[in-house]
Amino acid sequence: MEKYWQTAILPRMAWMIGIDEAGYGPNLGPLAVAATVWLVEGSGVGGQGSGGGHASRGVGLLAPSVAGVDLYERLSSVVCAAPEDDRLAIADSKLLYKPGRGLRLLERGVLTALSAVAVDGDVTARWGELFAAWDTAALPWYDGYDCALPIDADEQEISDLAQRFTTACIFAGVQLVDVQTRLVFPRELNDLTDHYGTKGAALSHVSIGLLRDVLGTLLPDPRPLNPEPCHVTFDKHGGRNRYAELLKHHFPDDWIETLHESRPASRYAWGPPEGQVTVTFRTRGEAELPTALASMTAKYHRELAMRAFNDFWTKQVPGLRPTAGYPNDAKRFKAAIAHRQRELGIDDCDLWRNR
Numbered sequence: 209m210e211k212y213w214q215t216a217i218l219p220r221m222a223w224m225i226g227i228d229e230a231g232y233g234p235n236l237g238p239l240a241v242a243a244t245v246w247l248v249e250g251s252g253v254g255g256q257g258s259g260g261g262h263a264s265r266g267v268g269l270l271a272p273s274v275a276g277v278d279l280y281e282r283l284s285s286v287v288c289a290a291p292e293d294d295r296l297a298i299a300d301s302k303l304l305y306k307p308g309r310g311l312r313l314l315e316r317g318v319l320t321a322l323s324a325v326a327v328d329g330d331v332t333a334r335w336g337e338l339f340a341a342w343d344t345a346a347l348p349w350y351d352g353y354d355c356a357l358p359i360d361a362d363e364q365e366i367s368d369l370a371q372r373f374t375t376a377c378i379f380a381g382v383q384l385v386d387v388q389t390r391l392v393f394p395r396e397l398n399d400l401t402d403h404y405g406t407k408g409a410a411l412s413h414v415s416i417g418l419l420r421d422v423l424g425t426l427l428p429d430p431r432p433l434n435p436e437p438c439h440v441t442f443d444k445h446g447g448r449n450r451y452a453e454l455l456k457h458h459f460p461d462d463w464i465e466t467l468h469e470s471r472p473a474s475r476y477a478w479g480p481p482e483g484q485v486t487v488t489f490r491t492r493g494e495a496e497l498p499t500a501l502a503s504m505t506a507k508y509h510r511e512l513a514m515r516a517f518n519d520f521w522t523k524q525v526p527g528l529r530p531t532a533g534y535p536n537d538a539k540r541f542k543a544a545i546a547h548r549q550r551e552l553g554i555d556d557c558d559l560w561r562n563r
Contacts, residue, residue: 221249223426223438224277226498227415230301230506232407235561236533236541237514239392241415242505243422244321244498247436248277249381279497282380286372287497296320296369300494301507307532311511315361316369318508321501323370324377324384333357335512342391347558349520350513359515386425387501389509390418395557407563408446412454415442420458423485435483443493443503449474451489524548 224246231239280289288295290303297304297313304313336354344350358366377383392400392414400410419440427435445451451474455464462478462485469475473490494500518530521541525548531541542560549559 221247221436222277223436224248224279224498225419225422225438225440226442226493226496226500226502227419227440228443228494228499228503228506229411229415230503231510231533232411233535234533235535235538236394236531236559237517238394238510239397239411239414240389240506240510240513241392241411241418242387242389242502242509243418244384244501244505245386245388245422245426246279246498247383247385248279248282279382282382283373283376283497286369286376289497289500296373298497298500298504300492300500301503304504305507305511310360311358311508312360314504314508314511315358316366317501317504318387319358319361319366320369320373321384321387321505323366324374325387335516338509338512341389347393348552348554349517353516353519355515386422387505388418388422389505390414391509391513394559394561395555398557398562401563407561408448409454412445412448412451413457415445416451416454416458419487427483427485435479437483438485440485440487441493441496441499442487442489443499444474444489444491448489451487452476455487521545521548524552 225243227241227243229239229241231237280287286295287298289297289299291297291313296317298317301314304317305311334354334357338357339350344353373384397407397410400413401407404410404413419442423438426438449469449471452464452466452469455476459478465477467475467477467486471491473488475486475488477484477486479485494503514531514533517533522528522530525545528541528544531537533541538560
């Protein structure tokens, strides 16, 4: 794979980035935000696209990727947008995961993607390896927790899918370059919400901050002489339609141009024409493959974090039913663990999201 990208003579390239979150609504557990980064070759990577591709999936005029490339179409031999045993389902995590149905569909997509970007191509084998980037020992429900991965999917199946996916990417002129996840635990999320005034603003700052980190790797200072254009798609953050000031906060050295703002989509751009960064916040952003995979990645990390959380508390309080952390059930859960929480000296700020 690496050798191909170094030696082949390629047409104009472009970056495609998708960013999405999981766990915005709950009172318990972390907020997870993920980004997937793709390098795409071929005609149309610098344009707006003309249709096709996603139209069959019912997303209308917003169907074409802002990069003019439909990765579902390019990778159709191995990827699909609905659950299927033969191909890899990459879609909005809400379509692939329901409580009580297991993690198989999420694991097939996320662990295949992580295998594709891993140096040695190995499937991540342990919970502790996947969560090693965060100081999980600071919270008792993560300290020492570990379990084998995958949980519900078959390891050989993921290995086979990873090989098929990598091969399909080579022939399609596509490379999945990176998958990044940012976890925000309750204490930090409470602090960010207090600082920015609302939970929605906190989500926007975390998400755009992740984009800043990703672009800092792709487009370091000083900028390359001939940078590739970069097309970024976020799923919209609630009812917000205006993101220019948020982008200016995180990219103060760039002149942010507002191209369009509306309920369906808000679009911004900066940088030189030949290497312009275009950012779109759109409803149903997961209709685009990079954002769908980001949705799945965020959800998978969130669910694994809640698995550790529930494992800890169900051992501390006999007979306690696990929780997904959403408001009504979170209140039940918090009341049930209150006595043991006091005995363990666990601060509410480390446990409970205030908003």
